[in-house]
Amino acid sequence: MKLLEMRHVKKEFEGLQVLKDISLSVEEGEVISIIGPSGSGKSTLLRCATMLEEMDSGELLYMGEYAAKMKDGKCVYASKAELRKLQHCFGLVFQNFNLFPHYSVLKNITDALISVDKIPKKEAEERAEKLLEQLGLAEKRDAYPYQLSGGQQQRVSIARALAKQPKILFFDEPTSALDPELTVEVLKVIKALAKEHMTMIIVTHEMQFAREVSDRVIFMEEGLIQEQGTPEKLFGTGNERVREFIGHLTGK
Amino acid sequence: MMLLQLGKGMIVSIEIFMLTLLFSLPLGMLVAFGRMSRNCVLRGITKIYISIMRGTPLMLQLLVVYFGPYYVFKIRISNSYRFIAVIIAFAINYAAYFAEIYRSGIESMPIGQYEAAKVLGYGKVQTFFKIILPQVIKRILPAVTNEIITLVKDTSLAFAIAQAEMFTMAKQIAAAQTTILPLMVAGVFYYILNLAVAAVMERLEKACSYYR
Numbered sequence: 339m340k341l342l343e344m345r346h347v348k349k350e351f352e353g354l355q356v357l358k359d360i361s362l363s364v365e366e367g368e369v370i371s372i373i374g375p376s377g378s379g380k381s382t383l384l385r386c387a388t389m390l391e392e393m394d395s396g397e398l399l400y401m402g403e404y405a406a407k408m409k410d411g412k413c414v415y416a417s418k419a420e421l422r423k424l425q426h427c428f429g430l431v432f433q434n435f436n437l438f439p440h441y442s443v444l445k446n447i448t449d450a451l452i453s454v455d456k457i458p459k460k461e462a463e464e465r466a467e468k469l470l471e472q473l474g475l476a477e478k479r480d481a482y483p484y485q486l487s488g489g490q491q492q493r494v495s496i497a498r499a500l501a502k503q504p505k506i507l508f509f510d511e512p513t514s515a516l517d518p519e520l521t522v523e524v525l526k527v528i529k530a531l532a533k534e535h536m537t538m539i540i541v542t543h544e545m546q547f548a549r550e551v552s553d554r555v556i557f558m559e560e561g562l563i564q565e566q567g568t569p570e571k572l573f574g575t576g577n578e579r580v581r582e583f584i585g586h587l588t589g590k
Numbered sequence: 591m592m593l594l595q596l597g598k599g600m601i602v603s604i605e606i607f608m609l610t611l612l613f614s615l616p617l618g619m620l621v622a623f624g625r626m627s628r629n630c631v632l633r634g635i636t637k638i639y640i641s642i643m644r645g646t647p648l649m650l651q652l653l654v655v656y657f658g659p660y661y662v663f664k665i666r667i668s669n670s671y672r673f674i675a676v677i678i679a680f681a682i683n684y685a686a687y688f689a690e691i692y693r694s695g696i697e698s699m700p701i702g703q704y705e706a707a708k709v710l711g712y713g714k715v716q717t718f719f720k721i722i723l724p725q726v727i728k729r730i731l732p733a734v735t736n737e738i739i740t741l742v743k744d745t746s747l748a749f750a751i752a753q754a755e756m757f758t759m760a761k762q763i764a765a766a767q768t769t770i771l772p773l774m775v776a777g778v779f780y781y782i783l784n785l786a787v788a789a790v791m792e793r794l795e796k797a798c799s800y801y802r
């Protein structure tokens with residue numbers, strides 16, 4: 339089943355065409371990495387998919403239901419209630435975590451469950467504790483974000499996103515704010531999720547990781563998908579730009 | 591006799607102080623929302639309001655609020671209006687200062703907090719009260735403390751319309767009995783009140799210091 343479909347997405351900022359015409363569909367269980375040079379529109383694409391940014395034109399569907407559709411040449415978003423429902427389909431992990439500093443680790447994870455999804459507190463906490471256990475953070479449940487390392491904070495933010503039991507999880511450069519040794523622990527978590535067939539879309543500069551974890555790699559440049567395919571295909575491509583980009587990042 | 595009068599004045603000063611805080615702290619929040627509103631008329635009006643409140647003397651504002659009804663509308667000023675005028679003038683003046691503090695606090699919040707809340711499904715109101723406001727309060731406490739300390743001293747401006755608060759009483763008694771003692775007592779009173787304010791605010795800051 340198609341969990342996510344984006345059709346002919348266009349987005350501009352102050353006259354700058356950041357997304358030119360992007361179409362993308364994601365099957366259940368797929369792990370997709372998006373790579374590409376800085377400014378190519380990767381974050382903007384994720385922000386359009388997660389509705390942090392409104393598309394100028396194009397369509398957005400979750401599980402076959404329209405979040406936004408074209409009507410008389412204009413992009414029209416669904417009703418607020420409808421969008422709230424679709425919002426349950428996805429989670430987003432930010433580059434700089436964006437944990438709530440005034441909440442403990444446990445509350446960061448449970449608060450949205452309790453006050454948004456109206457899940458009983460006990461159940462929410464059980465869910466959170468199980469996730470913390472899985473991510474190796476069990477003893478940090480009562481700590482505050484400032485007491486954690488960057489890697490731990492990012493794992494908490496992954497737990498926070500997972501607790502809502504999304505169908506699809508987006509990551510925008512989840513390790514870019516981390517030291518190399520902390521990067522490893524976060525990538526390990528994402529790899530474990532991939533093994534469990536969590537559907538994920540990951541913007542990353544970690545080429546080796548993208549290669550290992552993805553079913554499909556997308557190379558974006560100048561607001562377009564220039565090339566996509568299995569890691570084998572993409573990393574072995576004849577496309578000069580892609581080779582140059584990958585070579586540049588891996589230092590080869 | 592002297593102490594009794596001073597004591598009465600003290601109570602009035604504390605009343606002015608408390609009531610001004612009670613009204614201006616929430617009113618300032620409304621003004622701050624107006625100031626940050628997307629509606630440019632509302633934004634313009636609150637901007638002008640704030641700039642007048644901050645740009646003219648509080649004593650003058652007090653006189654305008656007190657005498658305005660008579661000079662402009664020829665309404666007879668009753669004796670009980672005096673105290674009300676003090677509270678109105680102080681509340682709208684301090685609301686302007688608090689509004690600017692709130693605004694700077696709210697605008698200093700990283701956008702990522704709003705975005706994280708949105709993706710997690712929090713509505714606008716929930717985001718503000720659960721995520722943003724608690725952090726804003728922590729950030730603005732030192733600035734609010736400054737304002738409150740100024741307010742303690744500003745309550746003495748009520749003497750301009752002969753409101754019988756601490757300073758007015760002290761001045762009267764000092765003149766009548768040709769002694770500086772009442773003024774000293776008044777000074778000690780303001781000083782102690784400010785010590786109390788500082789102690790309370792310090793506790794609040796401590797209560798917010800469990801996170802960074």
Ligand SMILES: Nc1ncnc2c1ncn2[C@@H]1O[C@H](COP(=O)(O)OP(=O)(O)OP(=O)(O)O)[C@@H](O)[C@H]1O
Nearest residue numbers: 351352354356374375376377378379380381382383
């Ligand atoms: N809110 C905004 N207002 C104006 N311009 C923006 C905005 N957001 C992004 N842009 C511009 O859009 C372009 C694409 O930005 P985007 O963040 O999507 O790139 P990216 O591929 O994620 O880059 P990076 O790898 O550096 O994160 C950039 O030129 C950026 O300056």
Ligand SMILES: [Mg+2]
Nearest residue numbers: 380381382510
């Ligand atoms: Mg980016």
